[in-house]
Structures are given as C-alpha cells and as structure tokens.
Amino acid sequence: MKNPKVSIIITCYNDPDIIKAVESAANQTYSSKEIIVIDDGSNDEIKDLIANLKENVDLIITQENKGQSKARNNAIKSSSGEFILNLDSDDYFESSFAEKAVKKLIENKDYKVITCKARRFDKNGTIDIFTPSGGRIDSFLFSNAALGSSMFRKIDWERVGGYEEELPILGFEDWDFYIKILKEAGSAFVLNEVLFNYQVRPGNTTSRIRNQRVTKFKLIVKNHPELYREHHVALVGHLFKRLKRAEEEKNRRENSFDYQLGNKILMPFRSLKRILWNKK
Structure with missing residues (x-):
C-alpha cells in the first residue's frame, strides 16, 4: 500500500x-x-x-x-x-x-x-x-x-x-x-x-x-455561539475564575509594601488636591 x-x-x-x-x-x-x-x-x-x-x-x-x-x-x-x-x-x-x-x-x-x-x-x-x-x-x-x-x-x-x-x-x-x-x-x-x-x-x-487575549477570546465565542451555548456552564465558570484571579491580583498589589508606601507618600498631595478643588 x-x-x-x-x-x-x-x-x-x-x-x-x-x-x-x-x-x-x-x-x-x-x-x-x-x-x-x-x-x-x-x-x-x-x-x-x-x-x-x-x-x-x-x-x-x-x-x-x-x-x-x-x-x-x-x-x-x-x-x-x-x-x-x-x-x-x-x-x-x-x-x-x-x-x-x-x-x-x-x-x-x-x-x-x-x-x-x-x-x-x-x-x-x-x-x-x-x-x-x-x-x-x-x-x-x-x-x-x-x-x-x-x-x-x-x-x-x-x-x-x-x-x-x-x-x-x-x-x-x-x-x-x-x-x-x-x-x-x-x-x-x-x-x-x-x-x-x-x-x-x-x-x-x-x-x-x-x-489582546480577552478581545480575541470574545471573537472566538462569537464565531462559535452554538458551541458555547452548549457549554454555557463551563463558560460561566471560566469567566468567574478569571474574575476571581483578577480580584486576587488586585488585593495582592494593594497589600504590597510598595503600594502601601506609595499611598502614604501621595496622601498629602491628594488631600491638598481635594482642598483646592473644593475652593473652586
């Protein structure tokens, strides 16, 4: 053959x-x-x-x-x-x-x-x-x-x-x-x-x-709507998992030493900005 x-x-x-x-x-x-x-x-x-x-x-x-x-x-x-x-x-x-x-x-x-x-x-x-x-x-x-x-x-x-x-x-x-x-x-x-x-x-x-991964994934879903309707439970679970990861990353960033230090340094300038804005 x-x-x-x-x-x-x-x-x-x-x-x-x-x-x-x-x-x-x-x-x-x-x-x-x-x-x-x-x-x-x-x-x-x-x-x-x-x-x-x-x-x-x-x-x-x-x-x-x-x-x-x-x-x-x-x-x-x-x-x-x-x-x-x-x-x-x-x-x-x-x-x-x-x-x-x-x-x-x-x-x-x-x-x-x-x-x-x-x-x-x-x-x-x-x-x-x-x-x-x-x-x-x-x-x-x-x-x-x-x-x-x-x-x-x-x-x-x-x-x-x-x-x-x-x-x-x-x-x-x-x-x-x-x-x-x-x-x-x-x-x-x-x-x-x-x-x-x-x-x-x-x-x-x-x-x-x-x-551009989020944008591209959206286009993939739009190109195969029947597939993602069939797997809607998995799709919802995936999206919530992404949201959870984003929230955890945000919390890690906000609790980091660098972020906290930057907040303390910038706090007086933010207070001054609010004061000047309220005087207008």
Missing part, C-alpha cells in the same frame, strides 16, 4: 529564516511528501531568497499580502497531499515529526490533529519546553490546546471550509480552525517528544497579540 502524501505548507512574509524552515521540511524522514512555499507579499530580497530554494521546494506560490489564513488556504487548495502540515517560516520541525504524525493518523481515525512538545527559543538559546494539552473539544474551549504547526487531514480542512479569513483574529486562526474540526467529534493527539522548535522574536504574532 502506497504511503499517503504529506503536503508541508510554509507561509512566509519578509522572513530570511525561511531557509531553516525549508531545510527542516526537506529533511523529514517521511518520503512521501511535497513542500509548498507561499510568499504572502514579501519584498524583492525575500522573493529572490525563496526562488533560490526551489531545489528543495515542489511549488512556490506568490500573492499580495493577504495574511496568514488566506495564504494557508490558497496553498492547501493547490496541495495534492492527503495530510497537511503547516509550518511558519521562522520555526522548524525535527526530522522525524512527519513520519510519527502520519503513523498516528493512520492508526486512529479519531485523531484529527497531531501535535507535539515544542522547544521555545530565541537568539540566546532555549527558553523552555512547552507541552500542549491536546484532547477533545472541551480542552479547546478556553485556549488553544495544540501547536499552530500541526498535522491534520485535508478532508477535514475541506469539511469545515478551511481557515477563517474574515474575522479579525490575528494569531488565533489555528485555535478557531481546530475548534471547527473538533467540535463535532475527534481529538488532538500530542506526541510525547520535543519535535518542534518555536522561535520567540520581538514583533512576532505571539508578541503582538499577548495584550
């Missing part, structure tokens, strides 16, 4: 690190694969760099800058593989990931997404090891439980209509996509190995969305 093909989709926007990403795709021990690079409106220097990678790339697609979701969807439309593996241009996989992920998808039809442990690193080296929780839809209600770069079946991508292109959910496209895949059935399986390397850089998507 012929091994199913894996289409490795690498999206790039003005990123010279794409060389490492393409190398990691080409070095996958799983032989039945194709590598597709989609250039999402990069400058001429990066376009030339991508062109020079053609020996290790089966297809290069160029488009105007339209964002990661549209880039991924366009590349997947042009793919011929049964399985899809997304990869951002500044990250890379260990060589055995595709082989091990395909094995799991073949073994168990219930698995819809295959992910793994990740080494987070920056220019100074390893930061930490991150382990996504995986699991069924319950695990994805309040946070993404799989890496953005994971493997899934193309038929599932087709079934749910691909990645969301219209909602302003920068950096949450993967989470939204996995919810669409898993909300009817299936689970995400986590390979118990560090097979992915995620680069943490100032200005990358994760850095830019860190302070």
